[in-house]
Amino acid sequence: MSKTDEAYALLRRDILAARLRPGQPLKLGALSETYGVGWTPLREALSRLEAERLVTLASNRGFAVAPVSRAELEDLTHARLVVELPLLLESMERGGADWESAVVTAHYRLSRCKIAPDDxxxxxxxxxxxxxxxxxxxxxSAAASGWLLRFQTTISDQLRRHHRHLSLMPAIRAANGQQDGNAQTMAALRQAMAIEHHTRLMEAALERDMARARDLLREHIGYTMHVYVHAEDTLPRRMRRRAANGG
Incomplete structure (x- = not known):
């Protein structure tokens, strides 16, 4: 792996995991100290990430982590539905025993994970x-459209930043004394991450129940938007701009 590839992988990992917060300035000196990579590979890596819309570059201000917003999440939610729904239906039509086994195994592994409200x-x-x-x-995985699968991966990566940012919002509210709002948002987050809805989606897919799978996927994709709107609306107005920028 080249130094540029190494810097790209490290930065991308921490941006998607929101360890580098939305809106956070990306100063080459600080990044070099943190990741042990020189300025030239960092600059090249940041340019690659800008092309993926994970980083922004503004004149006289330099690089920063791309912000998140309700409008961006609404756009991504719509894009995910447009791309993922036909992929799911095609996968259900084409999938055989190996596909079924892969789905059940992946569901079991997800069921063993702790969710953000608990850890x-x-x-x-x-x-x-x-x-x-x-x-x-x-x-x-049983769908045949390579281009749609690539689009789905890109959308999924962008949504991951929003998912992780949501986990920061209760901490922002708690720090400002909004315990009730914090509890309400954590309850909404728990519902969105719970295994039960994933189980229903898996069962509909394995039973080849197209109508039910379509409805469940639409509901599932909408959960993130619901949690985001709920979390944002319970923040004080003066905090909403800071939350949108990861502060």
Whole structure:
């Protein structure tokens, strides 16, 4: 792996996991100290990430982590539905015994993960992210459209940043004395991450129940939007701009 590839992989990992917060400035000196990589590979890696819309570059301000927003999440939610729904239906039509086994195995592994309301450590959330992505990838794995699968991966990566940002919102509210709002948002987050809805989606897919699978996927994709709107609306108005920028 070249130094540029190494820097790209490290930065991308921490941006998707929201360890580098939305809106956070990306200063080459600080990044070089943190990751042990020189300025030239870092600059090249940041340019690659800008092309993926994970990083922004503004004149006289330099690089920063791309912000998150309700409008962006609404756009991504719509895009995910447009791309993922036909992939799921095609996968259900084409999938055989190996596909069924992969879906069941991925669901079991996801069911063993702790969710953010119970364990908000980076390690626990990284594991849930990985297993959650693997479950949805397994559901779609029998589809034949390579381009749609590539689009789905790109959308999924962008949504992961929003998912991880949601886990930060209760901490923002708690720090400002909003315990009730914090509890309500954590309850909404628990519902969105719960295994039960994933189980129903798996069962509909394995039973080849197209109508039920379509409805469940639409509901499932909408959960993130529901949690985001709920979390944002319970923040004080003065905090909403800071939350949107990861502060």
């Amino acid at each position: 908000s450590s980076d390690a626990a959330m990284d594991e849930w992210d990985e297993k959650h992505a693997a479950f949805h990838a397994a559901l779609l």
